[in-house]
Amino acid sequence: MPNDDEIVSEGISDFLPHESHGDLSFDIDTAHSAQRERTNQLMIDRGLSPRDERPPVVNVSLGIIGEALYPPLQIVELPSENTGVMQDSQLINLDFFMIPDAFNETFKSRWSAEDLSHGRINPIYNYGGTERQITLSFTLAAFTVAESRSNLRHCQNLARTVYGRYRRLPRGLEDALDSIAATRFSTIFGGHRNFKVDFGGLIRDETVFINKFAFSADMDAGVFDYSAGDDTDVTHGARGVILPRAVKIEIGFTVIHESLLGFGGQKRVGEPLRWAENRRRDWPHGTGEIDIQEYMKPTTDTIAPLPTIVTQRYTVEEASPGFLSGEQIQSQRAQEVRRRVVSEAATLAANSGLNAAALAAPRTPAEIEAALTSIGGRAIEANTTNIGTVIEQALGGVEENPPD
Amino acid sequence: MTAPANMRVYSGQHKAISVAGWADNQGYVVRFVHQPTKHAVEFPALISDFTDTHSPSFGQEHGANMHDPVITLMKTTRTISFTLTVLNASLEEARYNRQCVNLLLQMLYPSVDDAGNFIGKPFINIHMMNLLEGAISGEGVTCVIEGLDYGIKFDDGILNANEGVVALNRSGKEIYPQSLEISISAKAIIGSNDDANQISPLPTNYPSYGG
Numbered sequence: 245m246p247n248d249d250e251i252v253s254e255g256i257s258d259f260l261p262h263e264s265h266g267d268l269s270f271d272i273d274t275a276h277s278a279q280r281e282r283t284n285q286l287m288i289d290r291g292l293s294p295r296d297e298r299p300p301v302v303n304v305s306l307g308i309i310g311e312a313l314y315p316p317l318q319i320v321e322l323p324s325e326n327t328g329v330m331q332d333s334q335l336i337n338l339d340f341f342m343i344p345d346a347f348n349e350t351f352k353s354r355w356s357a358e359d360l361s362h363g364r365i366n367p368i369y370n371y372g373g374t375e376r377q378i379t380l381s382f383t384l385a386a387f388t389v390a391e392s393r394s395n396l397r398h399c400q401n402l403a404r405t406v407y408g409r410y411r412r413l414p415r416g417l418e419d420a421l422d423s424i425a426a427t428r429f430s431t432i433f434g435g436h437r438n439f440k441v442d443f444g445g446l447i448r449d450e451t452v453f454i455n456k457f458a459f460s461a462d463m464d465a466g467v468f469d470y471s472a473g474d475d476t477d478v479t480h481g482a483r484g485v486i487l488p489r490a491v492k493i494e495i496g497f498t499v500i501h502e503s504l505l506g507f508g509g510q511k512r513v514g515e516p517l518r519w520a521e522n523r524r525r526d527w528p529h530g531t532g533e534i535d536i537q538e539y540m541k542p543t544t545d546t547i548a549p550l551p552t553i554v555t556q557r558y559t560v561e562e563a564s565p566g567f568l569s570g571e572q573i574q575s576q577r578a579q580e581v582r583r584r585v586v587s588e589a590a591t592l593a594a595n596s597g598l599n600a601a602a603l604a605a606p607r608t609p610a611e612i613e614a615a616l617t618s619i620g621g622r623a624i625e626a627n628t629t630n631i632g633t634v635i636e637q638a639l640g641g642v643e644e645n646p647p648d
Numbered sequence: 649m650t651a652p653a654n655m656r657v658y659s660g661q662h663k664a665i666s667v668a669g670w671a672d673n674q675g676y677v678v679r680f681v682h683q684p685t686k687h688a689v690e691f692p693a694l695i696s697d698f699t700d701t702h703s704p705s706f707g708q709e710h711g712a713n714m715h716d717p718v719i720t721l722m723k724t725t726r727t728i729s730f731t732l733t734v735l736n737a738s739l740e741e742a743r744y745n746r747q748c749v750n751l752l753l754q755m756l757y758p759s760v761d762d763a764g765n766f767i768g769k770p771f772i773n774i775h776m777m778n779l780l781e782g783a784i785s786g787e788g789v790t791c792v793i794e795g796l797d798y799g800i801k802f803d804d805g806i807l808n809a810n811e812g813v814v815a816l817n818r819s820g821k822e823i824y825p826q827s828l829e830i831s832i833s834a835k836a837i838i839g840s841n842d843d844a845n846q847i848s849p850l851p852t853n854y855p856s857y858g859g
Contacts, residue, residue, distance in 0.1 A: 313806065314806075314823060315822075315823055343802075344802045345801075345802055345803065346799065346800065346801055346802065347799070347800040347802070348797060348798065348799045348800075349797070349798040349799075350795065350796070350797050350798070351753060351756045351795070351796040351797075351798070352794070352795050352796075353756055353770065353792075353793060353794055353795070355792050355794055355835075357835075359722075359723060362720070362721075362722060362723070364723070365838045365840055365849055365850070366837050366838055366840075367723075369769065369771075369792050369835075369837075370769075371758060371766060371769040371770060373766075374756045374757055374770075444822060444823040445746075445822050445823055445824075446800075446823060504760060504764055505754075505757045506757040506758050506759055506760040506766070507682075507684065507685050507687075507754075507757070507758070507759040507760065507768070508759050508760050508761065508762075508767075509760040509761070509762065509764060510762050510763065510764060513762055514649065515649060515650060516649075516685070516759055517649065517650050517651070517652055517653075517685045517686075517687070518650055519754060520760060526746070526747060526750050527750060527754065528750060528753055529746055529749070529750055530746075530822065531743045531746045531747050531750070532743055532822045533743070534740075534743045534744070534747070536747070537653055537655070537747055537751070538650050538651075538653065539650050539652075539653045539687065
C-alpha cells in the first residue's frame with residue numbers, strides 16, 4: 245500500500261503523478277477557493293467576520309503534496325471576551341498545508357502522595373486532574389521565492405501567537421486623560437491569546453493557548469539567491485534578504501477542554517460507565533467511518549440544553565437574607581417574566597405584520613400563547629430578563645417547532 | 649446501563665498481515681483496565697525500554713565518632729516505565745487501534761458524579777505477560793500513571809485508502825500513522841498480603857516476574 249514515505253522519497257523535483265498514487269493533479273484556483281471557504285466557515289462558526297483576501301500562495305507546489313497527504317492546519321484566534329475595548333491588532337488566523345515531521349501529545353496527571361507512617365507499603369494517592377499538551381513539528385518548504393516569502397509570513401504570524409494581547413480602555417475613560425497620559429495609561433495588558441485549532445483527526449477544533457513556538461531556517465536545504473531585477477521563481481531582487489528554501493517549525497498547544505472529561509457526569513445521568521462528553525464522536529482523536537464504541541454512544545435522557553442568552557441574574561440585594569428567599573424570588577420573577585412574555589408577545593404579534601401573519605395563519609391564539617409560554621419558561625430557567633430576544637426567538641420558532 | 653468496554657487485540661480481516669496475529673498466537677498482549685469503570689483495552693505487546701525500578705529511600709543519622717550513618721528505611725517505591733509501539737497494517741486496523749488508544753487515553757480521567765465531582769480515581773491495572781502479572785491476583789499491577797506520551801513520527805509513513813493517496817487525506821480529516829509510540833511512566837501500588845499466617849504484608853512471590 246502506498247504511503248507518504250514512498251512519495252516523498254521519490255524526490256520533489258522528480259515528482260510526477262503516479263498511477264498507484266492516484267490522481268494528484270487539480271486546479272489550484274479551486275483549491276484556493278475551497279481553502280478560503282473552509283477558513284471563512286471556521287471564522288463564521290467562531291463569530292468572526294470572514295476575510296475577502298486570497299490566501300497566501302503557499303500550496304503551488306509542495307503545498308499540493310501536503311494537501312494530498314495531510315489535512316490542513318487551521319489556527320483561528322478567538323476574540324477577547326472583554327467588550328468595549330479596542331484590540332491591539334488584527335486577529336491571527338492561519339490555514340495552510342504543511343508536511344508534518346512529528347506529532348506528540350502528553351497527558352500529565354496530577355497526583356499527590358501522602359506518606360503516613362514508616363513501613364506502610366503504599367502512600368495515599370490523591371488525584372487532582374489531567375492536563376493535555378500537544379507538540380507539532382513540521383516543515384514549510386519552498387519551491388519558489390514567492391513560496392519562501394509566504395512561509396516567512398506564516399512564521400511571523402505563528403510567532404505572534406505566543407505574545408500577549410494588549411487593549412485600550414473604553415473611549416470615555418481615555419478622553420478623561422490628556423493625550424500623553426492616555427497613550428501611556430490607557431493601554432493595558434490583555435492576557436494570552438486563545439485559539440481554535442484543527443488538524444485532521446488528531447486535533448479536532450480544540451480551544452488551546454500556544455505555549456511554544458520555535459522556528460529554525462534549514463540552511464542545509466539552501467536559500468534563494470539575490471539577482472538584480474525583479475523576483476523570479478528562483479531568485480529575488482532584494483539584496484541583503486535571505487529567503488530559506490525550508491523552515492522547520494515546532495509549535496506547542498495546551499488544550500483547554502470545554503466540556504467535562506471523565507466517565508459519567510451530568511450529561512450521563514445514570515450511566516457512570518459512559519464517556520462524559522455525550523457526543524457522537526470518539527475522543528480525543530477521530531476514527532473516521534467506523535462506528536464508535538458502545539460506551540461512547542450518545543444517550544438522550546440528559547438535561548435539555550438551555551438558551552445561552554443570560555443577560556441579567558439576580559442582584560445581591562434580591563438574594564440577600566431578609567429580602568426574600570431564593571425560591572420566593574424565583575417564583576415571583578418567574579410569574580413576572582411569564583406575564584411579560586405573553587403580554588409583549590401579544591403586542592409584537594399585533595404590531596409586526598409579517599410575524600403576526602406567520603403566527604396567526606396556521607395556529608390558534610391559544611397555541612401561539614402556549615409556544616411563547618413554553619419558550620418563556622426556558623428563559624426563566626436561564627434567569628434571563630431579556631424578553632425581547634426571547635420573544636424574537638419564540639416568533640421565529642413557533643412555525644418550525646410547534647408545541648405538542 | 650452499558651457494560652464495561654472490553655477491547656481486545658485487533659482481529660479483523662487483516663489480522664493475518666498484522667502484528668496482532670502474531671501477538672495473539674504467542675500471547676504477547678498488554679492489557680489495561682480502568683479501575684473505576686472496569687473498561688479494558690489490549691494491545692499487542694510491542695514493548696521497548698521496559699524498566700521496573702524498586703527504589704528504597706533511607707533516612708540517615710550521623711553521630712559523633714561514627715564513620716557510618718545510622719540508616720532507617722523510610723519506604724520503598726516501585727516505578728514502571730515502558731514504551732508501547734502500536735502498528736497499523738491496514739486502514740481498518742488503524743481505525744480500530746485508534747479507538748483502542750482513545751480508550752487508553754480516556755483511562756487517565758476519573759469517573760465523575762452528576763455534579764461534576766471526581767469520585768473514582770483513575771487507577772489503572774496493567775497486565776503485561778509475566779513481567780507485570782501481579783503477585784496476588786495474577787491480573788496485573790495497579791498503577792498510578794503520572795505521564796503518558798503519545799507520539800507519531802510521520803517519517804515512518806502514514807496510511808491511505810486503497811484508492812490512492814488522495815482518497816483519504818484530501819477529505820481533510822483522517823490521518824493515520826503506520827506506527828505510533830506510547831510511553832508510559834507509572835507508580836505501582838503494591839498489593840498487600842491478606843494471609844494472616846504471613847508476617848510480611850508483601851506477597852511471598854512479590855514482585856512476581858515468573859521466575
